[in-house]
Amino acid sequence: MQVYEAPLRDMRFVLDELWVDDGFGDLPALAEFDADLTSAILEEAARFSREVLLPLNRTGDEEGCVLENGVVRTPAGFKDAYKQFTESGWAALAADPQWGGQGLPERVNKLVEEMTCSTNLSFGLYPGLTHGGALALEAHGSEDLKQRYLPKMTSGEWSGTMCLTESHCGTDLGLLRTKAVPQEDGSYKISGAKIFISAGDHDLTENIIHLVLARLPDAPKGVKGISLFLVPKFLPNDDGSVGPSNGVQCTALEHKMGLKASATCQMQFEDSTGWIVGEPNAGLAAMFTMMNAERLSVGVQGLGVGEAAYQSAVWYAKDRLQGRALSGPKYPDKAADPIIVHPDVRRMLMTMRAYNEGCRMLGGWVSRALDAERLSEEPEARQRAEDFVALMTPIVKALFTDLGHETAHLAVQVYGGHGYIRESGVEQYARDARIAMIYEGTNGIQALDLVGRKLGANNGRFLRSFFHPVSAFIEANKGDGPMKPMIDGLEKAFGALQLSTATIAQRGLSDPEEAGAAASDYLRLFGLVAMGYCFARATLLSGMKIAFGAEDKAFYEDKIKTATFYFERILPQVSALFLQIKAGKKSMMALTEDAF
Numbered sequence: 001m002q003v004y005e006a007p008l009r010d011m012r013f014v015l016d017e018l019w020v021d022d023g024f025g026d027l028p029a030l031a032e033f034d035a036d037l038t039s040a041i042l043e044e045a046a047r048f049s050r051e052v053l054l055p056l057n058r059t060g061d062e063e064g065c066v067l068e069n070g071v072v073r074t075p076a077g078f079k080d081a082y083k084q085f086t087e088s089g090w091a092a093l094a095a096d097p098q099w100g101g102q103g104l105p106e107r108v109n110k111l112v113e114e115m116t117c118s119t120n121l122s123f124g125l126y127p128g129l130t131h132g133g134a135l136a137l138e139a140h141g142s143e144d145l146k147q148r149y150l151p152k153m154t155s156g157e158w159s160g161t162m163c164l165t166e167s168h169c170g171t172d173l174g175l176l177r178t179k180a181v182p183q184e185d186g187s188y189k190i191s192g193a194k195i196f197i198s199a200g201d202h203d204l205t206e207n208i209i210h211l212v213l214a215r216l217p218d219a220p221k222g223v224k225g226i227s228l229f230l231v232p233k234f235l236p237n238d239d240g241s242v243g244p245s246n247g248v249q250c251t252a253l254e255h256k257m258g259l260k261a262s263a264t265c266q267m268q269f270e271d272s273t274g275w276i277v278g279e280p281n282a283g284l285a286a287m288f289t290m291m292n293a294e295r296l297s298v299g300v301q302g303l304g305v306g307e308a309a310y311q312s313a314v315w316y317a318k319d320r321l322q323g324r325a326l327s328g329p330k331y332p333d334k335a336a337d338p339i340i341v342h343p344d345v346r347r348m349l350m351t352m353r354a355y356n357e358g359c360r361m362l363g364g365w366v367s368r369a370l371d372a373e374r375l376s377e378e379p380e381a382r383q384r385a386e387d388f389v390a391l392m393t394p395i396v397k398a399l400f401t402d403l404g405h406e407t408a409h410l411a412v413q414v415y416g417g418h419g420y421i422r423e424s425g426v427e428q429y430a431r432d433a434r435i436a437m438i439y440e441g442t443n444g445i446q447a448l449d450l451v452g453r454k455l456g457a458n459n460g461r462f463l464r465s466f467f468h469p470v471s472a473f474i475e476a477n478k479g480d481g482p483m484k485p486m487i488d489g490l491e492k493a494f495g496a497l498q499l500s501t502a503t504i505a506q507r508g509l510s511d512p513e514e515a516g517a518a519a520s521d522y523l524r525l526f527g528l529v530a531m532g533y534c535f536a537r538a539t540l541l542s543g544m545k546i547a548f549g550a551e552d553k554a555f556y557e558d559k560i561k562t563a564t565f566y567f568e569r570i571l572p573q574v575s576a577l578f579l580q581i582k583a584g585k586k587s588m589m590a591l592t593e594d595a596f
Contacts, residue, residue, distance in 0.1 A: 002425035003315045004054055004118050004308050006046035009555055010357060011111045012039060014364035018538060022365060022469070024372035024385055030105050038108050045112045048088065052081050053120035060122055060261030061428050065202070067253050072201040072263045078123060082204040086156030090116075091127045095134065099150040106370040110300055110363060117304025121432050122261035124304075126159055126199050128297055133160030133211050136290035137230065140278035145230055149209055152240070159205040162290055163194040163212040163231075163267060170196075171445055173213060173284065174222035180214040180229055180274065190214055190231050190274045193251075193267065198439070200265030201233070201250035206242050208233040210267070211290065212274060213283050220281065228283030229274035247272040258431030292393055294440045296366065299396035301436045302404025303359040309404075309411035309429040310352040316415050316424075317345050339414075347569075348410045354566040355403040357559075358531035361538060363400070366392045388465035391454050392530075394446035399527035401436040402443060408433040447519035450526070451504055452512075463501065470494055470533050483540060489567045490529075490536050496578040497529045503581060517585035525577040532571045535563035 016035045019025070056077045063075040085091060094109035095101025116124040134153045137146060152158040169175035178192025190212055194200075201208065210231045219225030237243040247270040254264040278286035317340035324330075325341040339345050369392075372385035408429040412419035419426050437443050454462050474491050477483060500522055508515030542556035542563075550556055 001312060001315060002054065002058060002308065002428075003312050004050060005311065006042070006049065006115050006118070007307065007356075007360075008039075008042055008046060009552070010360060011042055011114075013538075013555075013559070014361055015042075015107060015111065017541060018361060018534075019365055019368055022368060023381060024365075024368040024376070027105075027371060027375045028377065029375040030371065033105055033108065038105075041104070041108060042111060045090070045115050048084070048090070049115040049119040052084055053116065053123055056081055056123065056261075057120045058425050058428060060120065061258075061432075062260075062422075064260035065253055065263040067201075067250060070249060072203065072250055072253065072265065074202050074204060074263065075261050078261065079204055081123065082126065082156070085123075085127065091130065091156035092154050095131065095154045096138065099134070099138070099146075099154040101154050105367075106374075107364060107367040110296075110367040113297060113300045114304045114307065114360070114363075117301045118308040120261075121301055121305060122259050124301070125259070125262045126202065126204055127156060129162065129199050129294070130156065130158075130160040130209075132290040132294045132297070133162060133209060135293050136162075136211060136228075136286055137277060139289045140228070140286040141230065142275070142277075145275055145277065148236060148240075149230065149232075152207070153209060157205060158207040158209055158232075159199060159202070160209045160211065161197055161199050162287065162294075163197050163200070163210050164287065165194060165196045167193070167195050171441070173226060176213055176215065176226065178212065178214040178269065180216050180227060180276075182216070183273075186275075188214075188216075188229055188274050188276060190229055190269045190272045192269055194269075195266050196254065196439070197265045197267045199263055200267045202263045206234075207236070208248075210248065210269075211277065211287065212269065213287060214274075216280055223284050225281050226283040227280050228277040228286045230277050231269060231272050231274035235273060257434060258428065259435055291440060295393050295397040295446070296370075298436050298440045299359075299398075299400035300363060302401035302433065303356060303363060304404075305429050305433045305436075306352065306359070306404035306407035307356050309408045309426060309433075310349070310356055312426050312429070313352065313411040313414040314340075314349060316418075316426075317349060320415075320418075345414060348414055350562070350565045351570065352407045352410050354535075354562055354570055355407050357538075357562055358534055358566060359400045359403060361534035362392075362527075362530050363396060365534070366396055384465050387458075387462045390457070391450075391462040391465060394450045394454065395523060395527045395530065397440065398437075398443035398446035398523055401433070402524070405430075405433045405437055443523075444520060447523040448516060450523050451508065451515045451519045455501060455505060466530065467498070470529075473533065473537065477536075477540065482543065483536070486536050486539055486563070486567050489571060490532050493529045493532055493571055493574040496574050497526060500525055500578055500581045507584065511585075513585050513589065517588050518581045521577045521580045525574050525581070528571055528574055528577075532567065535566050539563045 060075040066073045092101040093104050097103045130153055153160055166176050180188040180190050212229045212231045213226050215225055233248045235243045235246050249268045250265040251268050252266040318338050320339050321336040322339050325337050330337045330341050369385040369388045372381055376382045411426045412430050415424050415426055418424045477487050504515050504518050539560050542559045545556045546553055
């Protein structure tokens, strides 16, 4: 059974308590968004997600999208839900007020995104892609394009996509073939085919604005010859109304493992009119404005599905009667005990809980840096925030989606045979979560980005944005107090991260394959240490709250118990990952290609 209540207390802990001294706060531009206001926003988002989006999650999965007469129809209820979503202002939550947005902090917006992803991930892709497209257009588009398109994209009247992938090229965009031919009026004619285009066509909005990567006739080969173009499904009239068709067509829907209510399209552009976004042959840089924003949001997708899967598993574990506790009956008045009494079920539930809380805390830290990067009045703080976001983006995308996928499968395991059949609803989480590890750059690509680009950038400056606060925290909290086991564990894990970093940097200089062989293990190691730091901070804060007589003492006690489980049962994985990194590439690359 799919059940969900937004974890509002934990969200408020992350938003208002955990990171107040991280150096990314005190932003005058966000002064109006105090705890009372953001709490009210989160409560309303929780209500909307629970009452409007959750009931459509399974029915949307069962019905899926349909292509009829060249037009994609979304499942029953989606169109009305989207109308409510946009009219209530959720699509414009974090957008710039200049274009009709509400200008809320990203730290709040990401929590709302989590709720949307928990209750209906397929639905969340439609406004999510539009927000990312608007960010790219705002950063790189001409003033005319921004004035013409951003207000309607911000309001959700028009939606957006990004069109990168072609049948012969995914990650290697240098191979793309879509063409852009200049016209005398300054526009371009775009021709080519794209695949795997999320929200490429649907019936939720009156127009769809595609951001398309294509090549100019004289473009150099490879990624240095890619330009970005804005190509609307329908050409707008001068008064902003929708005009004639622009030669953009969905030719087929992909038949997918999950996310069936999200239209994933094969798109054909036939002499479609488009306008360049940014400079010629610099389209990849412009597109990455959208890609990087989407990668952080995809990480939130992993967390959102993980939270919904965890709550559904908890409901079932309390409800399902099966066997007796190993220590003797806990409910002697019943025919059997609920399965939550069994240690192995507790192991799964605690793992899921720790993953979700750890990701939420780490995601909260990164989203605060997003706000500081954009709005801080101090140049040093902006630079540190920018460095931190760049470093953590591949970790958030890959780690959160890996853990969300693991959590979804643990939920199926808690349900046992009932989890494997559709009626339970949890098998949908396992299917939906899987794509998040693939799109917006596979998790292996994220790992290569981390070790290949981020570690050595600016002589290691990105790393300092994380290493310095963690090192300072460990040094400040050493001693023989109640946190000694946790601080010792964090120090050991942090030492493994430092040694792994040095090992990869040294070996990678002489042999890039050594860095590639270690990349995925290193990303997970890094992420686990980062979550350990979050849990250690949460434990220190929770202990202080309890000591000073906090009213919700039970919340803080449970936070410490979850942190203790994380340090005892999850963080030790770092030692094994360090040994795998030290082993190098030799056994991985030993077989000849013919031996496979």
